[in-house]
Amino acid sequence: MNMEQVWIGGEWRGARASSSFVAKNPATTLDLSGEYPVSTWTDCDAALDAAVDAAHQLQKASGEQLAAFLEGYAHAAESNAEEIIAMANAETGLPVTPRLRTVELPRMTTQLRQAAAAAREGSWQQVVIDTKNNIRSHFAAIGPVVIFGPNNFPFAFNGVSGGDFAAAIASGCPVIAKAHPLHPGTSRLLARCAETALRDSGLPAATVQMLYNVANEDGLRLVSDPRIAASSFTGSRSAGLRLKAAADSVGNLMYLEMSSLNPIVLLPGAVSQRGESLVAELADSCLAASGQFCTSPNLLLAVAGETTERLAAGLAETLAARPSGTIFSETGLQDLHRSVQWLVDSGACVATGAGFAEGEGWRYKNTLLRVSASDFLASSDSLQREAFGNATMLVTATDIAQLAEVIKSLEGNLTGSIYSSFSDSDDVYLSVASALRSKVGRLMNDKMPTGVALSPAMNHGGPFPSTSHPGFTAVGIPRSLLRFGALHCYDAVREDRLPPALRDKASIAAMWRTIDGNCVQG
Amino acid sequence: MNMEQVWIGGEWRGARASSSFVAKNPATTLDLSGEYPVSTWTDCDAALDAAVDAAHQLQKASGEQLAAFLEGYAHAAESNAEEIIAMANAETGLPVTPRLRTVELPRMTTQLRQAAAAAREGSWQQVVIDTKNNIRSHFAAIGPVVIFGPNNFPFAFNGVSGGDFAAAIASGCPVIAKAHPLHPGTSRLLARCAETALRDSGLPAATVQMLYNVANEDGLRLVSDPRIAASSFTGSRSAGLRLKAAADSVGNLMYLEMSSLNPIVLLPGAVSQRGESLVAELADSCLAASGQFCTSPNLLLAVAGETTERLAAGLAETLAARPSGTIFSETGLQDLHRSVQWLVDSGACVATGAGFAEGEGWRYKNTLLRVSASDFLASSDSLQREAFGNATMLVTATDIAQLAEVIKSLEGNLTGSIYSSFSDSDDVYLSVASALRSKVGRLMNDKMPTGVALSPAMNHGGPFPSTSHPGFTAVGIPRSLLRFGALHCYDAVREDRLPPALRDKASIAAMWRTIDGNCVQG
Numbered sequence A, B: 001m002n003m004e005q006v007w008i009g010g011e012w013r014g015a016r017a018s019s020s021f022v023a024k025n026p027a028t029t030l031d032l033s034g035e036y037p038v039s040t041w042t043d044c045d046a047a048l049d050a051a052v053d054a055a056h057q058l059q060k061a062s063g064e065q066l067a068a069f070l071e072g073y074a075h076a077a078e079s080n081a082e083e084i085i086a087m088a089n090a091e092t093g094l095p096v097t098p099r100l101r102t103v104e105l106p107r108m109t110t111q112l113r114q115a116a117a118a119a120r121e122g123s124w125q126q127v128v129i130d131t132k133n134n135i136r137s138h139f140a141a142i143g144p145v146v147i148f149g150p151n152n153f154p155f156a157f158n159g160v161s162g163g164d165f166a167a168a169i170a171s172g173c174p175v176i177a178k179a180h181p182l183h184p185g186t187s188r189l190l191a192r193c194a195e196t197a198l199r200d201s202g203l204p205a206a207t208v209q210m211l212y213n214v215a216n217e218d219g220l221r222l223v224s225d226p227r228i229a230a231s232s233f234t235g236s237r238s239a240g241l242r243l244k245a246a247a248d249s250v251g252n253l254m255y256l257e258m259s260s261l262n263p264i265v266l267l268p269g270a271v272s273q274r275g276e277s278l279v280a281e282l283a284d285s286c287l288a289a290s291g292q293f294c295t296s297p298n299l300l301l302a303v304a305g306e307t308t309e310r311l312a313a314g315l316a317e318t319l320a321a322r323p324s325g326t327i328f329s330e331t332g333l334q335d336l337h338r339s340v341q342w343l344v345d346s347g348a349c350v351a352t353g354a355g356f357a358e359g360e361g362w363r364y365k366n367t368l369l370r371v372s373a374s375d376f377l378a379s380s381d382s383l384q385r386e387a388f389g390n391a392t393m394l395v396t397a398t399d400i401a402q403l404a405e406v407i408k409s410l411e412g413n414l415t416g417s418i419y420s421s422f423s424d425s426d427d428v429y430l431s432v433a434s435a436l437r438s439k440v441g442r443l444m445n446d447k448m449p450t451g452v453a454l455s456p457a458m459n460h461g462g463p464f465p466s467t468s469h470p471g472f473t474a475v476g477i478p479r480s481l482l483r484f485g486a487l488h489c490y491d492a493v494r495e496d497r498l499p500p501a502l503r504d505k506a507s508i509a510a511m512w513r514t515i516d517g518n519c520v521q522g
Helices: A041-058 A063-079 A081-092 A096-121 A163-170 A184-201 A216-223 A237-249 A268-291 A306-321 A330-345 A373-378 A400-408 A426-437 A479-484 B041-058 B063-079 B081-092 B096-121 B163-170 B184-201 B216-223 B237-249 B268-291 B306-321 B330-345 B373-378 B400-408 B426-437 B479-484
Strands: A006-008 A011-013 A017-021 A036-039 A128-130 A135-141 A145-148 A175-178 A208-211 A230-234 A253-257 A264-266 A299-303 A349-352 A367-372 A391-397 A413-419 A440-445 A485-491 A512-515 A518-521 B006-008 B011-013 B017-021 B036-039 B128-130 B135-141 B145-148 B175-178 B208-211 B230-234 B253-257 B264-266 B299-303 B349-352 B367-372 B391-397 B413-419 B440-445 B485-491 B512-515 B518-521
Touching (some): A006 A041, A063 A081, A063 A096, A163 A479, A184 A208, A230 A237, A237 A253, A237 B237, A268 A306, A299 A306, A299 A400, A306 A349, A306 A391, A373 A391, A391 A400, B145 B163, B145 B216, B163 B479, B184 B208, B216 B230, B230 B237, B237 B253, B264 B268, B268 B413, B373 B400, B391 B400
Parallel strands (some): B145 B230, B264 B299
Antiparallel strands (some): A006 A011, A135 A485, B017 B036
16 A cells, blocks of 8 residues: 655655554444555654745735635535545545535635635735824734644545635645544545645645644644744644643744533523424534534533423433434544543433444444533533533523523633523523623524534634634634734835735725724725 | 732722832932832732622623723823822933823823723724624623733833723723832822722722732732733743743733844945934934833844944944933843843954943943844844843844845844835845844834834734734734733624624714624714
8 A cells, every 4th residue: 555645845745754544434433545644753844844935935925816726726626526525424424415515515615715705805904004104004924824623524624625724825824734634535635626726826836735644742843833823723622732832832823722512501481482492403403413513512501490301301312312423533432431421420410321322333322411500510620521522411500590600610612502582581691691701702592503604703712721812713704814814014114115905005996994093995 | 117008809908918129219229218018819819809800890881981981090190190200200210301201101191092992982892793694793801801011111001001901991801900019109109090080980999900019929820810811911031931831821811022122124225325314313212211112122233344334333432422321120230231241142242331330320331232144143042132221232244145044033023124225226125024024013114113103003012022922912002902802702692682882783883893794884
């Protein structure tokens, strides 16, 4: 078997590898074809040097050129969709329909095109011009970026094709993608599409580079290398915190999207009024992709009582009746079980599931745990451990005040939802919402968190430890580009030496700029 | 002597102090009256609890209320200006005129009023509304903030009155100010003005709190306490990095403004054309406040040659002829001398100065060091040590290419200036500017960096280690508020539950919002 090549400095070339790995099909647990290298530091070092050169050349690239590349990439991926989808299906076990073909690939290409539009239009730069003092500033490319994609979205969050990738490229930064080792073949096919588009764009050859895998210590070395300006990582808390510590220690930026329980507050009126439909909504959301979403609801909060008991029983029954979904890897399956056991050891009771499921592939029983709010408050830290997968936990409080106490004990989360009805008074809503607001990035009403719309108003971010900075979002173009922007100010710089976006006359008619306090277009 | 009281939870009260300190007059080295406490953790803990309560109450405060407080504060400070100025003059040795009365106090009150206007007008929140998806987001108060002010601006960067303070309050965050121990009396007088305004405003009593000093370990504990959302620090690199490590380790935000050499590139044409006026400009900028500015030029870069030699000789002569300025403290004086010695030990030669000056007070000889670019490149790390005070270093390169190499070897800086004339070709300018651009926050042409205009387009920030994040600025309202904002998204939240700024109809007529991709006012 020939080892697959890495993509460095514009060339596909043999890796300087320390070892190799294969991908497995989670639905069968069988090995897939293809041997992929674990790169040594030699590969990383070469990619870093090439990225520095590319970053320098990219200073001269126009938004139009970046846009053309991103659009060409989207088009190339669509042209090769069936091959890419088949590979992703084999590597992740995610269904072709309704997921990979109908939802995730279109999400990926939409993101690439939205990023293209943002690069072309330029408003993301937040140009501010003070004509009286002749001081001008905007956000510009921060420099070389390393992106670590997660296991759970082989297209839309892939380091070589996803939202972080699109944002970094659109802001003018070269990207070194570290593919996720659970879907190397998908990443390879996507990178080949990127290569085609890159060749047509006239951008530097090392604008995009990809390694399949590196040793953990080389990952830490990558994000803390002085040639890197910023890195982004979506994945587990333990890995994220190690990367953060490495980057922080040298002042490199590290954007993380880590664990999140995504609490759902079910106010009494909502439970009484529409318990049955809530059961169905909750089951759908908790089991989407077997619960392997960053925004999967891992924590349900309700006030104890008869209707809540009915909802709990209904949810347990529904979860038990639904097919147990597939977990991406054996490691993921073991981690899920360990986390469920941890929660049980910390005081949660099993309402259903909490064990390995039968059938082909890596499967876990759909799981509902339960705990009282007083027990939760007594072991709040332990009971906030994320069980990544098809497991959720219902916390029942004696009253709204105790429910608010539970919320106040929570760490930072990406999302928080509040279900209410007209019988839940405004006061009740407000006491819960004001406690929840500072704990989450996105607050919802009567809505499950697993849908993350590609909207400029979206926030897919939140307070630590859900991310590393609550002022940035990973989804929502153009705002997501700002993670990869440095604020560049020009003070008394001559007009012809200014970047085109900062000159008196706008270079792009559609661009919004703030000039002397007024927001003007063109 | 009675120990001064700390301001915690709306009360001036006796500190739980571990020890006490007095301020000294740098111009005489004599003790000033007033004994100030070094608070123990008990005081910090009480302030943190009060700040959490205040942050919760501040959720309901309007921009108008915040603005009224900030304006009231500015007014109160003006009403007590002479007492405050006299105290600051005694504690810092900075001249009353042209500095404290005519420049810095007006700068402080202008900042407070600009922050008030930003809070009232609301555009800083960057509201984005997607009406089709009913998703809305904006920046809102991040939570309790700790501010450590520096020694060098007793008004405009004071933790209880300066730019960080104004920005944090305007964004709706309660502030715990850690006064700088070199000007406790000034901080006390300012805090008393804040108190007057706060009482009139109806804001929570713990919106502003102040401690005079804490042990280093309690400073680290403060910024890493879970009750704190963000901290800001302006000061030395060693202290800043310790605070950053503490905050980073628990995921708290830490905004730093640390060392910066503020390189000035003197292209050959500029040196030939106006060497004499450059000497005067350089001397003025390097000696402003005895070089104790964050933006003081510590590094001058030129191409070797006869005209550069003339400029160097002229600068040495001018520096030697000017009075040696006063350094804020004995520690600062010793640090300055140690740093100059370090630079000399690392290969720099003394053109003038480099020793303690005679006369009353803590004084250092105005100092010019020189080093060749090749020597600089050989010891680039060592020779980038900041000598905070009236010392600067001229690096001479053999040609423009070597000069660009020196720039590429630099760490991140707040500012970079390029002086040129029409005989310096565009190519020469561009080769220097493109190297310098990614190293600095603010790029200037033919201008010294020591003036930092209070402009919305200003960037008083830059790449690490000049700050901890190149996307944020400490000067320039409203952008400086974003350091203290968390991105809050509302997804399908009912209209009457939305913050006023996010409702369909704007609550404030002057506020700029982005609605469905268009920037609209009102």
